[in-house]
Amino acid sequence: MAWCPICKAEYENETSCPDCMVDLMKGNPGDYTDIFTFKNEEVSLNIYNHLLDIGFETVQYYYDAASGLYHIICEISEETDAKKQLILFIKEDFKYDFSPLEKVEISKIADNIISEEEDIDTPKTYISAEEKYANVNSSAASLLIVGFIGLIVMVLDITGIYRFPFSGASRILFLGTMGFLFVLFVIMGILSFRNAKKLEKKIKEEDSLQEKIQTYITDELDLTSFDESLNDNTAPEEKYLERTEYIQSKVKESFPDTDDSFIEYIIEGLYDTLYPNN
Numbered sequence: 001m002a003w004c005p006i007c008k009a010e011y012e013n014e015t016s017c018p019d020c021m022v023d024l025m026k027g028n029p030g031d032y033t034d035i036f037t038f039k040n041e042e043v044s045l046n047i048y049n050h051l052l053d054i055g056f057e058t059v060q061y062y063y064d065a066a067s068g069l070y071h072i073i074c075e076i077s078e079e080t081d082a083k084k085q086l087i088l089f090i091k092e093d094f095k096y097d098f099s100p101l102e103k104v105e106i107s108k109i110a111d112n113i114i115s116e117e118e119d120i121d122t123p124k125t126y127i128s129a130e131e132k133y134a135n136v137n138s139s140a141a142s143l144l145i146v147g148f149i150g151l152i153v154m155v156l157d158i159t160g161i162y163r164f165p166f167s168g169a170s171r172i173l174f175l176g177t178m179g180f181l182f183v184l185f186v187i188m189g190i191l192s193f194r195n196a197k198k199l200e201k202k203i204k205e206e207d208s209l210q211e212k213i214q215t216y217i218t219d220e221l222d223l224t225s226f227d228e229s230l231n232d233n234t235a236p237e238e239k240y241l242e243r244t245e246y247i248q249s250k251v252k253e254s255f256p257d258t259d260d261s262f263i264e265y266i267i268e269g270l271y272d273t274l275y276p277n278n
Contacts, residue, residue: 003029005062005073025060025073032060033079036072036086038109043096044070050089056082083113104237126265129206133199140192147185154179209258213251213266221250223274243275244268 002024003010004017016023025032038044041063048061051072058075059082074082090110098106154175156162166174217223226246230239244267251263 001028002026005029005032005060005071006064006066021065022062025062027058027075031075031077032058032073033076034071034073035079035083035113036109037069038106039069040102041070043098043102043106044072046096047086047089048072051082051085054085056085087113100238101235104235104241108237126259126261128265129199129202133196133203136192136196136199140189140196143185143189143192147182147189150178150182150185154182206262209255210262210266213255213258213263214270216251216254217247217267217270218274221247223247240271244271 001010001012002014004020004022005025006020006022007017008029009017009019010029011017011024014024036044036047044061048059051059051074056074056078058078060073061071062073063070072086087110090106153162157164157175164171164174223243226243230242234242244264247267248260248263251267252258252260255263
């Protein structure tokens with residue numbers, strides 16, 4: 001059985017799809033997934049051949065004339081490992097003279113693949129102290145509620161108001177284990193609330209630093225001169241990268257001890273205000 005990767009129609013005796021004019025793929029369409037899409041044929045073929053060379057037997061390749069894109073697909077069972085190797089190849093081994101716009105596009109593709117794979121190391125999105133405070137507070141409340149409810153139920157059993165269906169050694173083991181767990185939940189909840197109190201101070205410090213950096217960017221940096229140095233034909237994606245890299249480098253010079261992800265977080269929040277017309 002063969003199938004068309006564009007319309008998904010299945011054929012028995014054909015070698016190409018009469019409607020989409022594309023070579024048919026081997027196998028069952030439900031078993032395959034798209035792992036890479038790009039407009040440059042040479043790049044796509046290099047990645048495709050690399051995956052084949054290192055042993056990914058289900059990898060296949062096709063061109064969609066309607067969109068002008070080249071696709072690499074593989075069976076779902078190989079998807080995770082194939083994406084990992086694809087990322088490693090792009091970032092470390094693949095030597096290709098990308099155009100500036102292609103660099104932006106290939107970087108986005110790589111970042112999107114990384115974000116889909118939980119077990120691939122990736123830079124963490126900055127989490128503000130306020131968000132951390134809310135998360136810790138929520139966790140603390142949940143732990144205390146579960147712990148206290150559990151202890152109340154235990155007391156009801158011990159006083160005879162409500163009895164668990166256990167007796168003898170099983171009852172002692174059950175009450176001891178559950179009692180220990182519920183007490184542990186209460187202790188963890190209390191400790192979490194203490195940590196939340198510490199984060200309140202961190203929120204004030206972070207807000208103060210954020211205000212200083214925002215003021216520095218909006219009042220002290222000469223963003224207009226930097227923009228004038230950019231080529232008029234520069235693509236919006238590339239402009240975004242060059243602008244943010246410039247701002248980040250200047251902020252880092254003035255605030256050297258500030259976390260890079262925090263600076264990126266501030267710049268991202270300010271970008272639309274700084275460049276309303278992009």
